Amino acid sequence: MEKCYLTIGLEVHCQLLTKAKMFCRCGTDYIGKEPNSLVCPVCMGLPGSLPVMNRKAMELAIRTAMTLHCEILPRVIFHRKNYFYPDLPKGYQISQFDFPIGINGTLEFMGQGEKKKVRIKRVHVEEDAGKLVHEGLNIPSECSGVDFNRCGIPLVEIVTEPDLHSPEDARDYLTMLRSIVRYIGVSDGNMEEGSLRCDANISLSLTEKTMGVKVEVKNMNSFRSVYHALEFELSRQQKCLAEGKKLFPETRHWDETRGVTVSSRGKEEAQDYRYFPDPDLLPHTIEQVILNDIQSNLPELPLEKKERFMFDYELTETEANVLVQDCSLANFFESCIKELNKPKFIANWVITEVLKNLNDLRQDIQHSKITPAALMDLLKMVDRKEISGTIAKSVLEDMFQSGAKAKDVIAKKGISFMSNEKELEKIVHQIIEQNPQSIADYLSGKEKALHFLIGQVMKVTRGQASPEIVKNILNKELSAERSLCGPREPF
Amino acid sequence: MNIADLRHYSIEEYKKAYRSKEFTPTAVTRVFFDRIRELEGDIHAFLAIDEEGAMKRARELEEKKISDTDFPPLYGIPIAVKDNICVKGLQATCGSRILRNFVAPYDATVVEKLKKAGVIILGKTNMDEFAMGSSTENSGYGPTRNPLDRERVPGGSSGGSAACVAALEAPLSLGSDTGGSVRQPAAFCGIVGLRPTYGRVSRYGLVSFASSLDQIGPLTRTVDDCITLFEVISGQDERDSTCAPYPPFSRNDIPKDEEIPKIRIGIPNEYFTPGVDPAISGRIREVIDLLVNKGFPVINVSLPHTDFGLESYYIVALAEASSNLARYDGVLYGFRKEGSFTLQEMYTRTRTEGFGKEVLRRIVLGTYSLSSGYYDEYYLKGMKVRTLVRKDFEASFQNCDLLLTPVTPCLPFRFGERSRDPYQMYLADVFTIPSAMAGIPGISLNCGYQDHLPIGLQILSAPFAEGKLLGFARYLEKLLSIPLPFPEKMPRKESL
Ligand SMILES: [Zn+2]
Numbered sequence: 001m002e003k004c005y006l007t008i009g010l011e012v013h014c015q016l017l018t019k020a021k022m023f024c025r026c027g028t029d030y031i032g033k034e035p036n037s038l039v040c041p042v043c044m045g046l047p048g049s050l051p052v053m054n055r056k057a058m059e060l061a062i063r064t065a066m067t068l069h070c071e072i073l074p075r076v077i078f079h080r081k082n083y084f085y086p087d088l089p090k091g092y093q094i095s096q097f098d099f100p101i102g103i104n105g106t107l108e109f110m111g112q113g114e115k116k117k118v119r120i121k122r123v124h125v126e127e128d129a130g131k132l133v134h135e136g137l138n139i140p141s142e143c144s145g146v147d148f149n150r151c152g153i154p155l156v157e158i159v160t161e162p163d164l165h166s167p168e169d170a171r172d173y174l175t176m177l178r179s180i181v182r183y184i185g186v187s188d189g190n191m192e193e194g195s196l197r198c199d200a201n202i203s204l205s206l207t208e209k210t211m212g213v214k215v216e217v218k219n220m221n222s223f224r225s226v227y228h229a230l231e232f233e234l235s236r237q238q239k240c241l242a243e244g245k246k247l248f249p250e251t252r253h254w255d256e257t258r259g260v261t262v263s264s265r266g267k268e269e270a271q272d273y274r275y276f277p278d279p280d281l282l283p284h285t286i287e288q289v290i291l292n293d294i295q296s297n298l299p300e301l302p303l304e305k306k307e308r309f310m311f312d313y314e315l316t317e318t319e320a321n322v323l324v325q326d327c328s329l330a331n332f333f334e335s336c337i338k339e340l341n342k343p344k345f346i347a348n349w350v351i352t353e354v355l356k357n358l359n360d361l362r363q364d365i366q367h368s369k370i371t372p373a374a375l376m377d378l379l380k381m382v383d384r385k386e387i388s389g390t391i392a393k394s395v396l397e398d399m400f401q402s403g404a405k406a407k408d409v410i411a412k413k414g415i416s417f418m419s420n421e422k423e424l425e426k427i428v429h430q431i432i433e434q435n436p437q438s439i440a441d442y443l444s445g446k447e448k449a450l451h452f453l454i455g456q457v458m459k460v461t462r463g464q465a466s467p468e469i470v471k472n473i474l475n476k477e478l479s480a481e482r483s484l485c486g487p488r489e490p491f
Numbered sequence: 492m493n494i495a496d497l498r499h500y501s502i503e504e505y506k507k508a509y510r511s512k513e514f515t516p517t518a519v520t521r522v523f524f525d526r527i528r529e530l531e532g533d534i535h536a537f538l539a540i541d542e543e544g545a546m547k548r549a550r551e552l553e554e555k556k557i558s559d560t561d562f563p564p565l566y567g568i569p570i571a572v573k574d575n576i577c578v579k580g581l582q583a584t585c586g587s588r589i590l591r592n593f594v595a596p597y598d599a600t601v602v603e604k605l606k607k608a609g610v611i612i613l614g615k616t617n618m619d620e621f622a623m624g625s626s627t628e629n630s631g632y633g634p635t636r637n638p639l640d641r642e643r644v645p646g647g648s649s650g651g652s653a654a655c656v657a658a659l660e661a662p663l664s665l666g667s668d669t670g671g672s673v674r675q676p677a678a679f680c681g682i683v684g685l686r687p688t689y690g691r692v693s694r695y696g697l698v699s700f701a702s703s704l705d706q707i708g709p710l711t712r713t714v715d716d717c718i719t720l721f722e723v724i725s726g727q728d729e730r731d732s733t734c735a736p737y738p739p740f741s742r743n744d745i746p747k748d749e750e751i752p753k754i755r756i757g758i759p760n761e762y763f764t765p766g767v768d769p770a771i772s773g774r775i776r777e778v779i780d781l782l783v784n785k786g787f788p789v790i791n792v793s794l795p796h797t798d799f800g801l802e803s804y805y806i807v808a809l810a811e812a813s814s815n816l817a818r819y820d821g822v823l824y825g826f827r828k829e830g831s832f833t834l835q836e837m838y839t840r841t842r843t844e845g846f847g848k849e850v851l852r853r854i855v856l857g858t859y860s861l862s863s864g865y866y867d868e869y870y871l872k873g874m875k876v877r878t879l880v881r882k883d884f885e886a887s888f889q890n891c892d893l894l895l896t897p898v899t900p901c902l903p904f905r906f907g908e909r910s911r912d913p914y915q916m917y918l919a920d921v922f923t924i925p926s927a928m929a930g931i932p933g934i935s936l937n938c939g940y941q942d943h944l945p946i947g948l949q950i951l952s953a954p955f956a957e958g959k960l961l962g963f964a965r966y967l968e969k970l971l972s973i974p975l976p977f978p979e980k981m982p983r984k985e986s987l
Contacts, residue, residue: 041597045818047590047698048577048599052732080814082861084838091817146822274861276870279702279811282733 004238005205007212008164008230009121012177013155014187015128015195016060022127022154023051023094023281031193035133035147043152045089050280053078057125057154058101058286060186063294064156065102065123067184067301073099074286082274086146087130097275100124107160108303109176111169115303118173119161128153150194156186162201162211167230171223174198178223179302183327191222198226204237204247212237213247217261219254229254233261305330313343322351328366329355335372340380349379353393357400369403370396378406385468388458424457424465428473431456432481442478450474492518494526494659498977501712502568502662502719509567510559516549516567520611523569527613527660529980534636536645536655538574539582540614545569548611563609564723570605571661573652574615575622576707577696578602585698586618586648588631589845590825599696600731601665601707601724608723613661616651620847621816622672622700624648625919628910629849638978639681639943643903646676646919652710653680657976663711663720669700670804671898671923673708674935678898678947681937681976683717683964684710686923688954689930690735693728699815701808702733704927712975714936714965718742721957737955744958751966754959756782756789757891761797762922767900770941775897775948778938781970782895790891794883799876800925801917806860806873807928813857819845852913881929888953893963896922898935898947926951934964937973945976 018028024042041049058076065072079097105120130151135143158177164170178189178196189196198220203212217233220226233252240247252261277283300308302324309320309330324330329350336346354375358368378399382392387410398409431453432439442449450471457470492514500508508514524542531537552567572578575585577595579602584590598606605612619629627635627650637645638658645654649666653676656664666673668686677684685708692707699705709720719742726739746754758779763772783789821827821841828840846854860869887894899919909915926933931954938948950967952960 044823046596046824047583047585047593047818048575048595048696050695050731050733052730082814082817084817084820086820086822086834089818089823091820092814272863274814274858274863274866276810276814276861276866280699280733 003206004241005208005212006165006234007162007203007205008166008170009162009201010160010164010170010173011199011201012158012174013128013197014064014158014181014189016057016125016154016156016186017188018054018056018060018154020054020056021152022054022057022125024049024152026152028153030149030153033149035145036149038149039151043089044148045091051094051278053281053284054154059290059294060154061101061123061125061156062286062291063184063298064158064181064186065105066295067180067298068102068105068107068120068123068158070102070105070120070123072102072286072291074288074291075099076101076284076286078278078281079275080278081126083271085129086144087132087151089130089146089148089151093126093129094278094281095126096124107173107177107180109173110303111166111172116169116172118163121159121161122157123159124157126155126157127151128155162203167227167234170200170230171227174223174226176302179325179327183299183301185299194221200226200230202230202233202237204234204241206241214249215247216251217254218251218264219256221256225254225256228259229261232259236261299327302327313337313347315343315347319347319351322355323347326364328364332365332372336376336379339373339376340383342383345383346379349375353396357397361400368400370400374399374405381406385466388463388465388467390458390463424461424469424473425477427457427460427465428470428477431460432477439478439481443481450478492522494522494529495977497522497662498659498975500662502565502716505568505662506562506566510562516552516611517546519567520545520549520569520613523613523661526658527655530638530658530660530978533641533980534638534654534658534660535633536616536635536638536651536658536660537571537614538584538586538617538630538632538651541581541612544580545611545613552609552611563607564719565605566609568610568663569613569661570610571613571616571652571655571664572602573618573649573664573666575618575667575698575700576602576665577698578612578615581612581615583615583698584631585622586620586627586630586632587819587846587850588826589819589842591631593825595696597696599707600693600728602696604723604726605665616649616655616664616666618651619648619672620850621698621812622648622667622669622705623812623849623853625671625675625916626904626906626910627651627654627676628906629847631847634906637679637903639945639976640903643905643944644679646679646899646903648672648676649684649710650676650679653677653682653684656680656682656710656712658978659712663709663716665720665724666708666710667697667700668706668708668923668927669704669808670927671920673710674898674923674933674947674949675920677710677935678937678945678949679903681940681945681973682710682712683714683937683968684708684935685717685721685957685961686927686933687721687725687740687957688735688932689927690733691725691737691740691932691955691957693726693731693734695728695730695734699811701811702815703811704804704808706927714934714961714968717934718745718961718965721961735955740957745962745965746959748966751962752786754787754893754963755891756787757792757887757894758789759792759794759797759887759894759896761794762896764900766918767897768902768941770902771897771900771946774939774941774946775895778948778967778971779895782967785970788891792887792891792894794880794887794925796876796879796883797925800880800928801921803873803876803880804924804928805856805917806869807877809853809857810861810870810873811857813854813861816846816850816854821845849913877928880925884926884929884931884951884953892952892956892959894949894951896949896951898922898949902941902944902946922949930954932957932960934960936964936968937976938967938971939973 077099080092081095082092100122102123130148133145181187181189200217205212305324306320438449577599579598583595617635624647626644627647635650637643652664652666655661657680673684711717728734826845933951935947
């Protein structure tokens with residue numbers, strides 16, 4: 001088959017992290033709530049109700065647009081997008097049309113080890129719709145209901161130019177975008193829970209210069225499904241073209257269980273949304289002071305942070321990547337190194353032990369019981385060689401579960417520091433007696449043998465001895481041994 | 492006490508009588524319900540009457556201990572509310588079959604304010620369906636008759652609100668004015684109707700027809716009552732972002748008596764065309780002459796885009812209406828055509844059966860002007876003309892303070908006379924529409940009778956200049972001393 005040119009554009013909707021909905025005062029914490037318990041006349045579109053813009057939502061949208069290097073259009077004009085659907089109680093959605101809050105931005109992301117750039121066409125604000133709930137197993141179901149809890153939650157829509165060229169690119173772009181919206185605190189970006197949603201426009205062409213037929217893919221509910229749906233579409237369209245079949249513009253739905261995209265209504269009956277400025281919401285200009293304030297409070301982004309970590313803390317790219325993927329983890333790490341300036345050592349602990357514990361507990365760092373100070377109390381003991389790494393790991397596990405301080409866990413576990421040299425000396429003597437060969441090796445200059453001996457002591461003490469002290473005692477004993485052997489002539 | 496005793500009572504006089512214990516809110520409320528029982532069969536001003544709720548409320552008000560100095564501004568005053576304004580627990584059908592079972596679950600901001608001010612709500616008044624009409628003939632529940640001539644329309648769309656006040660079934664009422672729906676029925680029924688500046692009164696809880704034009708306004712028997720009611724309902728509302736950040740109206744905004752004769756009166760040429768009934772233009776000329784004699788500075792002005800007002804209004808208003816009425820889809824509330832349909836069929840049948848003919852016509856027109864390919868040619872052009880109309884008024888208010896015009900080009904017409912030709916019906920609002928498009932306030936004042944039919948005089952002012960407007964209207968009302976309507980049951984025309 002000849003070479004094909006793939007073009008992908010993504011439209012991402014993120015729910016904004018506001019306390020109230022976009023145009024009313026209902027709460028936004030709808031997950032797990034009784035259907036239609038977070039509603040009022042406004043978000044239910046009852047006769048006579050009127051929308052009032054949530055300024056906080058606009059600020060979050062502006063923060064998003066600024067982070068994506070967009071040009072900001074501070075004159076906020078909302079349009080009505082008119083169409084009928086049961087989850088849309090007013091018969092129109094309040095959205096932005098020819099004056100989106102941001103235009104012409106860019107986003108950089110790492111795609112298969114390469115730094116890539118996507119142009120952002122527009123960033124705009126709109127309200128979410130309700131959710132249809134179907135009863136029974138039949139399709140069409142005997143009874144459908146609408147839950148309006150989600151209706152009116154503020155969304156920011158981020159539309160790319162068709163700058164992505166592989167399913168991997170799409171997935172990596174999305175990963176970066178999610179990381180960014182979390183970094184700047186505008187959305188929790190949770191695809192499984194629907195707070196981040198993605199539709200894709202995909203087109204395949206036989207020549208590089210022309211665009212193929214645009215097919216829209218919807219209903220992808222995870223990063224994995226975005227990747228698989230696009231991969232499926234790519235091969236389906238390739239096959240079509242190879243067989244000389246004609247592709248036509250359509251909307252296709254990703255069927256997760258069957259792993260295929262299915263054509264829904266063809267796009268030929270194009271919807272006319274009859275956009276017009278919402279007369280219930282007067283045009284509103286965001287003051288320059290507010291824009292300046294948002295601009296000056298933009299946080300450092302993942303890529304910038306990664307580069308800084310590599311440069312300032314001499315971390316490897318892999319280490320830095322792991323630390324910056326979650327902003328609060330990166331902050332946690334940076335708080336730790338303020339207590340002890342050994343970034344490599346701390347990074348290693350955070351990446352392996354801290355993340356392992358978080359994974360086991362299915363927590364993120366913000367919701368865990370460990371504070372940077374608590375971790376550092378422990379790591380300072382490790383650093384001072386007061387306890388071994390093995391012991392520290394088990395202490396840390398306990399700290400994650402109980403939230404107790406390192407000292408208390410150690411006391412509770414009955415771990416003595418084994419700094420009692422007399423006791424250690426006894427054990428060292430025992431080890432020396434049990435390992436004459438190693439002693440001989442050491443005495444004949446094999447330094448490695450010393451490590452073996454330390455290891456043996458640690459084993460006997462079940463890791464409770466301070467390796468540094470063990471080493472000192474061993475050195476002392478062995479040098480005594482050497483002076484004893486020295487003058488002795490072989491028989 | 493009977494209703495005839497109350498025919499000249501103002502809000503202040505009711506309150507005085509309550510204070511002196513001359514009579515009580517329950518007694519007054521009972522008299523109004525007796526009056527409603529007497530006349531409703533003829534007039535049909537109400538779509539819902541809440542006698543039980545009103546009597547209960549009257550008793551509650553009486554039981555409350557209120558000091559003489561701390562009397563709420565509308566304590567114990569009965570009022571009727573147009574059926575497109577939400578009153579919690581009462582129906583809000585907007586005169587439409589599509590909302591025939593709809594009970595408002597919340598109070599409109601104005602209703603909250605009224606309740607706080609101590610009113611007693613008698614019921615909900617008849618109207619053209621979704622306020623679309625000028626005669627109340629478009630009500631889904633039968634027309635209202637003009638109390639002054641039962642063979643004629645009361646005007647519309649607030650026909651019920653105007654008729655009940657003219658018939659003294661209620662001393663005051665609330666209506667809504669999109670293109671003249673308060674002023675025109677007030678004129679047809681011989682009472683006072685105010686359209687406030689757009690944004691002066693909260694629209695929260697007023698069911699939208701055309702959002703950028705709708706305003707709630709008082710209908711009263713006297714200008715003074717209008718002032719009191721307007722004081723209560725006006726003011727900014729955080730639930731309506733189109734509501735202006737402007738303090739509520741206060742009677743202190745009204746110029747002092749000695750300032751009134753300095754008010755400069757403008758007479759716009761475009762409102763005195765041959766199309767106006769000579770009885771109307773003649774009477775208004777008489778009033779102007781009277782003012783000239785009283786020493787008022789009167790000048791002629793021109794509002795050159797008046798003729799385009801009507802056309803651009805129908806484009807802008809109907810575009811907004813087509814979207815505002817999309818929510819009546821049978822899903823969440825109101826009428827739904829039951830049957831085994833697809834979703835699309837359910838929508839189509841519900842809306843086709845639920846809406847009346849005029850509403851359907853307007854939805855189709857409005858949808859058309861917003862459609863892709865027509866938007867620039869219609870909606871956008873309509874908005875541009877609207878700006879020109881507004882600028883006409885702005886320019887004229889450089890040279891004068893108030894404009895005097897007829898409210899309507901015609902006297903109250905007979906049932907069916909105009910309903911066959913929508914354009915003829917639309918023309919009934921030709922003098923109230925331009926000021927609505929400009930967002931400026933206007934008042935309709937009874938300035939005399941042609942036989943038994945009242946003639947309405949319209950006074951317009953610059954935005955937020957209701958003080959001057961109402962001060963002058965009160966002065967003129969006193970000067971003209973036109974008798975208040977007090978129709979008998981089924982009067983013969985000659986008796987009026
Ligand atoms: Zn709500």
